Structure formats: C-alpha cells, structure tokens
Amino acid sequence: MRGELDFQGVFVPALLVWALVAVALGVPLRWGLAALHVYRWVWHPALFDLALFVLLWFAVTFIASRGP
Template sequence: MTGESDIYGVFVPSLLVLVVVTYILHRLLGWGLAKTSVYKWVWHPALFDLGRYVVLLWVVDRVVRQGVSL
C-alpha cells in the first residue's frame, strides 16, 4: 500500500482515508450498541469507545492490506 491516494488530483494520506472510514463504522456500531442497551453493562463508556475505535482502525487497516473484501 502506498503512503498516499490520489483523489481528483489531490494527494491524500492513506491513513486519513482509513481514519474516515473507521470513524463512519465506529459511529454506526455505536448507534447499534446504544439501541441494544449494551452501554448499561459498560463501566466507562469513553474508554470503551476509544478501545472500539482502535480495534476498528486495526481491522480496517488489515482488510486494506490483505485485500480481503467485506
């Protein structure tokens, strides 16, 4: 994977693209977890959200690097 992507002639760091995709997935998953009342079982929601974001970023990076399709 290269260090940057060309989007309409503008070079954007690949990490920025991964972060934006991860943020969207993070928000959707957070909405789903809130709807199913998972947060009532979580001791510290902010730490839970941070950990979930870091794990999702790792998963998105692995999917992009391995070429695995969802």
C-alpha cells in the first residue's frame, strides 16, 4: 500500500481515502441496523457507530494493503 494517492497532481493520504470509503460503507449499514431496530439493544449508539467505523476502516485498509 502506498502512503499517498495522486489525484490530478494533488497528493492525498491513503488513510483519508480509506476512511471515506469506510464512511460510504458505514452509512447504509447504519441505516440497515436502524431499520432492524438493533439500536434498542445498544447501550450507547454513538460509541457503537464509532466502533463500527473503526472496524470498517480497519477492514478496508487491510484489504487495500493486500492488493497489488
């Protein structure tokens, strides 16, 4: 995995890109969990959302680091 990505001459940190991908994956997942009323069993929804984001960010970064 490279440390930076080049978008039209602007270097963007790769972790920022992977964080945006994790947010894009997390929003529909949170909507689905809310539709299934999972948040009734969650003690602190904000901490749950943060943990979900961290797990998604780890998964995206892990998958990206294994690529070519």
